[in-house]
Structures are given as structure tokens and as C-alpha cells.
Amino acid sequence: MAEFDQVKLLAARYRAASERPYLASALYSLTVVPSDGVPTMAVDRHWRCYVSPAFVAATSVPELAGVWIHELAHVLRDHHGRADRLPAADQRDRSRVNVAQDCEINDDLLADGLTLPQGRMEPGLFGLETGRLFEEYLAQLPPSVVCSDCGSGAHGAAGEWEVTGDRGGVRPVEADALRRHTAEAIRAHQRNRGSLPAGWRRWADQILEPVVDWRRVLAGAVREAVAWAAGAIDYTYHRPSRRTAALRGVVLPSLRRPLPVVAIVIDTSGSMGEDDLAAALAEVTGVLREVGVGGNRVTVLACDADVHTAARVTSARQVSLAGGGGTDMRVGIEAALALPERPGVVIVLTDGFTPWPEAPSSARLVAALIGADPPPPPAWVEAVRVPRIAGA
Missing domain, CATH: 3.40.50 (Rossmann fold)
Structure with a gap:
């Protein structure tokens, strides 16, 4: 394994949490797992964040802060749970599902002024409108699209580099509580400090204002x-x-x-x-x-x-x-x-x-x-x- 600059990675998380305090509790709930098996960063269903030491070394702190929030968004928005409810044919095409999910997340992150690495997926690359859910993007994407694997916390399928079981991770009950707490913090931030990207506002409204x-x-x-x-x-x-x-x-x-x-x-x-x-x-x-x-x-x-x-x-x-x-x-x-x-x-x-x-x-x-x-x-x-x- 390449030398792992943990100080740099944690400095990036601190930056992400300081600049977007409504995400702080959720960010610090992610468990860091260094791995040469993951190309960049990824997250599993249990909120374990897998990090490539080589990627950390080659990426600036502002970009790493953006990737922290990107991976967190997958589990906060329950992308793996939503992917489990897709038709079987779509579930098997996990790379395409991952691209659609990245499009749902990255338009909000870019609108929020975050810096993301080159090669990011966003709706404009495919001539699609911003502000949609990944299920909508999935139906409109070209048949063969590829992106970096964000892990089972995104598309639902576990990678070979993922740890088995939920030990050291966040359990579903705790994850649900973190989602509600984060949604409440987003609401408070919006009341006290101003606007947020539409995707985050919509997500918080869905969590806090049930419609059934x-x-x-x-x-x-x-x-x-x-x-x-x-x-x-x-x-x-x-x-x-x-x-x-x-x-x-x-x-x-x-x-x-x-x-x-x-x-x-x-x-x-x-x-x-x-x-x-x-x-x-x-x-x-x-x-x-x-x-x-x-x-x-x-x-x-x-x-x-x-x-x-x-x-x-x-x-x-x-x-x-x-x-x-x-x-x-x-x-x-x-x-x-x-x-x-x-x-x-x-x-x-x-x-x-x-x-x-x-x-x-x-x-x-x-x-x-x-x-x-x-x-x-x-x-x-x-x-x-x-x-x-x-x-x-």
C-alpha cells in the first residue's frame, strides 16, 4: 500500500465540516478505511469510507473536501436503499446507476461552490437538466457510461475491497437518526444563514415533512x-x-x-x-x-x-x-x-x-x-x- 497521508485527508474532512456545519455530524460518522483496491474514495452501506492513499497524495485539500461530501451524500440520500428497489436489469448495470447518482449529487455540490476533481459526472455532460433524482437520470443516460466506483453505499453492490459485516460501521437505526439530524440542521441553517442548493432543501423536506x-x-x-x-x-x-x-x-x-x-x-x-x-x-x-x-x-x-x-x-x-x-x-x-x-x-x-x-x-x-x-x-x-x- 502506498504511504497514506491521513493528516491531509482529515484536514479535508475538517474543512468540509467547518464550511458546511450542517453536515458535520454525518461527516464525522464516516469511518476511514485505507485501501489500494478503491481507485479514489468510496463508501459502503455501513458508512465506512474507503480511501486510496495514492488518490489522497495526488488531490488537493479543497478537492478532497468536495469528495468527502460527495461520498457522504450517497449514504445520506439512501442511494443504496433506492438502488435496491430498481428493476433487476438496472441493478445489474451498477456503473450506469453510479453515474446517475453522481449526477444527482454533483449538480448540488457545484451549485454550492464546492471544488471537485476533474472527470466528475454531472448532468450537463449528457445534455440533461440539473435538479433531478438519479432514477430520472438513469432512464435518460446513454447505454454505456462508466465512472469511478463509489461502493455499495451508492449502487448497492459490494466491491471486493469492502469489509464484510457491519462491525465498525453505522447500523440502519443510527443511519436513520443521522439523516433526520442532518435534515434538521439543514433547515436551521437555511432559516438562520440563507439559501442552500435545491437538492439539499428537497431532501431535508422529504425527511422532515412526511407526505403519507x-x-x-x-x-x-x-x-x-x-x-x-x-x-x-x-x-x-x-x-x-x-x-x-x-x-x-x-x-x-x-x-x-x-x-x-x-x-x-x-x-x-x-x-x-x-x-x-x-x-x-x-x-x-x-x-x-x-x-x-x-x-x-x-x-x-x-x-x-x-x-x-x-x-x-x-x-x-x-x-x-x-x-x-x-x-x-x-x-x-x-x-x-x-x-x-x-x-x-x-x-x-x-x-x-x-x-x-x-x-x-x-x-x-x-x-x-x-x-x-x-x-x-x-x-x-x-x-x-x-x-x-x-x-x-
């Missing part, structure tokens, strides 16, 4: 349950009643409307696959946003046949998932109801293959049922069906 009906149904169920739990149920003298002025010498209390406490129970049993857990974790951010309560009002519990973690959170990134055994969501619901601050709303994210409590409690119970055909819960449980997702 079940999410609106879930949000509505959560809002209704929270409104029910936050009803005026107690009196306080901190704010006297308006009727006090009419009664001399008498101070009347007023009704107070407390913020509800919400518990989210996530099914981490063996029947929940990684895509199911990714779907569940993705919903935590949405629930936190829809609840609209202040910090430290939401507790997330990871449960299979036992409760493994329980913690108050303000972000999905703070959620720790553990389990993998049998399934009994009754244990998680009981633990939620036994919290020091009893929740008014309990939301259970599960595939539905679990026993349920025999009778309703004083808390409102909402079940988000993940999967194609989950068994129904008892009639008194508010149920919303959540389709399986792969990535985001």
Missing part, C-alpha cells in the same frame, strides 16, 4: 391525547381567578392547565427488525414535535419482555435501544405508568405481536403498529398503522 396519510393520523391521535391529558384538572392560587375582583376580601383559585407528561414505549423484541426500529425511532422526533411540550416532558422506554432503558429525552438522538428477546409491551406500559411523574399519554411503537393490558388505565394509550399486517390491539387502544420503511 398515516403520519397525519398519528399526529392527530397524539394531539388529541395530549389535549385530553392537559385538560384543566386542578386549582392554583398562583394566578387568582378573575372573579376575585368581585368578592371583597376573598381570593379564589383558578383552574390550571398543566403540561402533559408523555411516555413512549418502543418495542425492541426479536420480532422487530432493524427497519422496524428505524421506523419507530423516526417517529420519536415527530411525536416530540407534535406534543409541543417543554423539555423533560417525554420519557422513552426500550422494552422487549423487560424494560432495558428509560430516559427523558428532548431529541431522538438521545434514545438508546436495547433488547432482542421476547415481547410483552404490558411490562413497558406498566413501567411507564409507574414513573415518578405519571404520564397522561402512553404511545407504544410496536409490530403488534404482544399481549396488551386487560383493561384501560387512567392514561390515554396510543399504539403505532409497525408493519404490513399487525394484529389489532384491544378496542380501547387507539391504533395507527405505520408501514415499514427502509432508511428515509
Whole structure:
């Protein structure tokens, strides 16, 4: 293997993260793997970034910074997951798929002022419009096009130089959380500092603004349950009643409307696959946003046949998932109801293959049922069906 200038490569990543801070967390989640087998840089499904030492030596730091962001874009945009859904004939033509994906990415990177090495693929080389998805470019490309292999994190097919397994990489659940965090950072950057390329804005909107009906149904169920739990149920003298002025010498209390406490129970049993857990974790951010309560009002519990973690959170990134055994969501619901601050709303994210409590409690119970055909819960449980997702 040629001498590897790791300092130069990491300096380029630091430059990319400093100039585009909304990508920093995702950039630093990529694991560097030096390899003479890859021609330039590439990324696999598990966010491992393979780097040619010779390419690093021959490439300037500004160009390396651009390539860092290019490879990151493949996994952020779930190119491998989308490639898996292509017709079989297209999947076999992985070089052409890679070219189409590079066209989707590079027009945004060039519009953002990034410097990329010579030989890059972009829509203009083929007389195509900018701002399209790779699936659209794929149908319009010439039959025989070739580009540098960006790895299984792009076209989905593992190269001989790729490490097997997911050890040392990013798991699907973590990748989904990174996508959502990056999309939120893009939104914040756009609000505070100005415009971004259309492709990044569109991608963030797709991640953060789901368009399918079940999410609106879930949000509505959560809002209704929270409104029910936050009803005026107690009196306080901190704010006297308006009727006090009419009664001399008498101070009347007023009704107070407390913020509800919400518990989210996530099914981490063996029947929940990684895509199911990714779907569940993705919903935590949405629930936190829809609840609209202040910090430290939401507790997330990871449960299979036992409760493994329980913690108050303000972000999905703070959620720790553990389990993998049998399934009994009754244990998680009981633990939620036994919290020091009893929740008014309990939301259970599960595939539905679990026993349920025999009778309703004083808390409102909402079940988000993940999967194609989950068994129904008892009639008194508010149920919303959540389709399986792969990535985001």
C-alpha cells in the first residue's frame, strides 16, 4: 500500500465540516478505511469510507473536501436503499446507476461552490437538466457510461475491497437518526444563514415533512391525547381567578392547565427488525414535535419482555435501544405508568405481536403498529398503522 497521508485527508474532512456545519455530524460518522483496491474514495452501506492513499497524495485539500461530501451524500440520500428497489436489469448495470447518482449529487455540490476533481459526472455532460433524482437520470443516460466506483453505499453492490459485516460501521437505526439530524440542521441553517442548493432543501423536506396519510393520523391521535391529558384538572392560587375582583376580601383559585407528561414505549423484541426500529425511532422526533411540550416532558422506554432503558429525552438522538428477546409491551406500559411523574399519554411503537393490558388505565394509550399486517390491539387502544420503511 502506498504511504497514506491521513493528516491531509482529515484536514479535508475538517474543512468540509467547518464550511458546511450542517453536515458535520454525518461527516464525522464516516469511518476511514485505507485501501489500494478503491481507485479514489468510496463508501459502503455501513458508512465506512474507503480511501486510496495514492488518490489522497495526488488531490488537493479543497478537492478532497468536495469528495468527502460527495461520498457522504450517497449514504445520506439512501442511494443504496433506492438502488435496491430498481428493476433487476438496472441493478445489474451498477456503473450506469453510479453515474446517475453522481449526477444527482454533483449538480448540488457545484451549485454550492464546492471544488471537485476533474472527470466528475454531472448532468450537463449528457445534455440533461440539473435538479433531478438519479432514477430520472438513469432512464435518460446513454447505454454505456462508466465512472469511478463509489461502493455499495451508492449502487448497492459490494466491491471486493469492502469489509464484510457491519462491525465498525453505522447500523440502519443510527443511519436513520443521522439523516433526520442532518435534515434538521439543514433547515436551521437555511432559516438562520440563507439559501442552500435545491437538492439539499428537497431532501431535508422529504425527511422532515412526511407526505403519507398515516403520519397525519398519528399526529392527530397524539394531539388529541395530549389535549385530553392537559385538560384543566386542578386549582392554583398562583394566578387568582378573575372573579376575585368581585368578592371583597376573598381570593379564589383558578383552574390550571398543566403540561402533559408523555411516555413512549418502543418495542425492541426479536420480532422487530432493524427497519422496524428505524421506523419507530423516526417517529420519536415527530411525536416530540407534535406534543409541543417543554423539555423533560417525554420519557422513552426500550422494552422487549423487560424494560432495558428509560430516559427523558428532548431529541431522538438521545434514545438508546436495547433488547432482542421476547415481547410483552404490558411490562413497558406498566413501567411507564409507574414513573415518578405519571404520564397522561402512553404511545407504544410496536409490530403488534404482544399481549396488551386487560383493561384501560387512567392514561390515554396510543399504539403505532409497525408493519404490513399487525394484529389489532384491544378496542380501547387507539391504533395507527405505520408501514415499514427502509432508511428515509
